[in-house]
Amino acid sequence: MSNHLHHLLLPLLLLSAVLAAADDGATILKIASSFSTLPSGWSSTSSANYCSWPGVNCDKSSRVTSINLSSKSLSGAISSDISALSELRSISLQRNSLSGAIPSFTNLSNLQSIYLDSNAFTSVSPGAFSGLTSLQTLSMSENEKLSPWTFPDLSQSTSLVELQLDNTNLYGALPDFFESMNSLQSIRLSYNSLNGTLPASLGGSMIQNLWINNQNVGFTGTLEVLSNMTQLSQVWLHKNMFTGPIPDLSKCTGIFDLQLRDNQLTGSVPESLINLPNLKNVSLSNNKLQGPLPKFPISVEKVTVNGTNNFCTNNGDPCDPQVSTMLEIASGFGYPVFLSDNWAGNDACGWSFVTCDSQRNVITVNLGRKALAGTISPAFGNLTALKNLNLNDNKLTGSIPDTLAKLNSLQLLDVSNNNLSGAIPKFSSSVKFVSSGNSLLGKSSGSGDGGTSNSGESGGGSDGNSKSGGNGKNSIALIVGIVVGVLIFVAVVCFVSYKYIVNKRYGKFGKMEGSDAEKGVVKNGAMGGGVNGYGGVPGEMQSQSSGDHSDRHFFEGGNVVISMQVLRQVTNNFSEANILGRGGFGVVYKGELHDGTQIAVKRMECVATGTKGMNEFQAEIAVLTKVRHRHLVALLGYCINGNERLLVYEYMPQGTLGQHLFEWRENGYAPLTWKQRVTIALDVARGVEYLHSLAQQSFIHRDLKPSNILLGDDMRAKVADFGLVKNAPEGKYSVETRLAGTFGYLAPEYAATGRVTTKVDVYAFGVVLMEIITGRKALDETLPDEKSHLVTWFRRLLINKDNIPKVVDETINCDEETMASIFKVAELAGHCTAREPYQRPDMGHAVNVLGPLVEQWKPTSHEDEENSGIDLHMSLPQALQRWQADEGTSTMYGDISYSDTQSSIPAKPSGFPDSFGSSDCR
Incomplete structure (x- = not known):
């Protein structure tokens, strides 16, 4: 009987294998x-013969076991049927x-490695x-066009060894599941939008x-x-918002590369870090670290x-005893950032x-x-001479x-009013x-009820407080406390309900200024209690006089709050001599802190009802202090003083792009080379x-105009003066703008409807390109009407390519190579300023056009190279790696660094012309 069953099953098994192989085919x-x-x-x-196709491997049963088609210039998609293998x-x-x-690879229980990078x-x-219970490697780095997505479900992939998801548009928090991932050795999540805290x-x-930088x-x-x-060996945590001290790393003896720069870390550098036996590379710059300079x-x-x-000293010597004491005190509070921001060298006073x-x-000590x-x-x-210690109204335990x-x-x-x-x-x-x-x-x-109750004040005595007044008084006090608490709760509920109704009614994009939602009066006084945002400024940036009893507003988002008193001091009481520029929203002043740090203070127009609601201002500040990019001016802090609002930016000593283009003689500059x-x-x-990419994720955005494009010491551009992303009624992201008084940069649709999208920014960028080519302002009322509006005049010239050389800024030395480059930029400027938004490219396309033009140049002399501030002998990727190395991130330990300016390069949009014809100039 068993022999007959065996002979029956064998053909069935063979038939099943044949059918499965046919399915794989x-x-x-x-x-x-x-x-x-x-x-x-x-x-x-x-x-x-699919098993003999290049890149396809099969087992003896003609079942597909691997597909390897890396670097084959493939396009198209991956069929969702792959899950049938x-x-x-x-x-x-x-x-x-x-x-x-x-596609989904769900339940492919034999799948061990997935490589979908780049x-x-x-x-x-x-x-x-x-x-994917057998998965060991998941690598899909450098897929920057992915729509925002959250961390994948890998809870069943307990054999995972390597996870590479950097630059894939991940957002949200990390799951707390790593205790089950006993085989995981490498995790790379850099260049994404992840947030939250590190899972326990x-x-x-x-x-x-561990790369999450x-x-x-x-x-x-x-x-x-x-x-x-x-087990850590290489740790890249730079450019995040981590706070608190560097922990004890004495157990992490394998660390050789530790990148902690550009965070909000405070406290002294621990000896356990300094003494790591295998440490070769460490970056701690741009934090809020204290104590002596580590040796x-x-x-x-x-x-x-x-x-x-x-740091209190720059040579590694110990801090002054009183400073050391203050550091111990700060340690008890967890080294809050504002205590570091108030640091003043090696002097506690x-x-x-x-x-x-x-x-x-x-x-x-207040x-x-x-x-x-x-x-x-x-x-x-x-502190043996201490007379007064105020620790009231905190959350101390x-x-x-x-x-x-x-x-x-x-x-x-x-x-x-603590929890002591x-x-x-x-x-x-x-x-x-x-x-x-x-x-x-x-x-x-x-x-x-036998314990002693504390009084509001006491003159001291044997126990430092007065005795209880008895159970009757306690009962009355308890009842009164309950009643007061209920009343406060009802008031809070009413207030929250009111705010919800107001926001529901007026919160949509396009609300007229002066609506009820914007008429909240800001109480007078500098704001206090905030913590530092990116960039940080020492000393005065958080100062408050000890006698300041003004009302304070506490905003979320890691903000630097600066008192009006300090801003008056550093700008010489907003002296006329300190004015850097004037705009539609106020005046910008230059300021200098006591340590020589220079800042730019934007003082908004003082309007009783406010041109923007407090909620909008709060949200804008909370976001802007977190935005960090090498080409964006950092917002260092802010101040609200009555009806005034002030923003403090990093100061860019080279002036504005407009000054270099239009006023270079007056300012003593050399004309900009092409x-x-x-x-x-x-x-x-x-x-x-970069800002557009954040706008797609409902973060921030900004307007673009030359007065806000500032030049750094190395001639790399900076962009300042952001706006806040709004959610348009149709669900597309649009943005608040500050284009008042700059008509020359307005896209036609903005001038007619007031709506702003990323394509409005592209239009304004095209105007800037025209300014760069011609050396002319976007709007010049000193010229005849037919020439005063740059875009209209320039697009008219684009009908005939031969017109371009005639309008190039006369300070540009136009050799054959330069002229070819100018033609490409002129064409890009024309596309960016197309009348219809859908005809304009995305900013990624502009990056794609301009990038090769920068990369192709070779300097004619060493002097030329130094003046540009960029090593033009290097390719663009090499330059990006050099910049990152200069900022303290190593590229010499088996890992490729990526710039925070990597660009998505989208295809041309539908309707976007390849070249200009007369029909395009409307």
């Missing part, structure tokens, strides 16, 4: 048909031009990577290489989880610690919240209403240190002790393209 044929260009040796009509173990399609959706995919199928499960992982907005929170990632051993080959750090006597001894968390450090006891009761000079201690607990030290009768609003302070543990002009145009295009 049909699937391969569908995959071939989905390619626009067939791989060499493939067929789209017959699957005969149940024996597939490897798919390699990297470095092609494939587009469309990345293609042009536009979306990821839902659940594309779920159920990373602490138990075996990850060696250059996020558009950035990860937040602390780096404490790193202390438990004992790394000679075994560390590259160290960068410059930038916005606030220079901090805005500290007052000293004539012998430079600290006598007052840290009330600073949103502090953490505990009160016993180090306060080292823990107990009051006994060391405070031993301060012989102490006269006032205010810890009211524990016993109260026995203060002298001469100490005014204020402790109300700490319900657990002074109560014995486990004593129902190379410099096109380099500036390219950098502007990159900066605006």
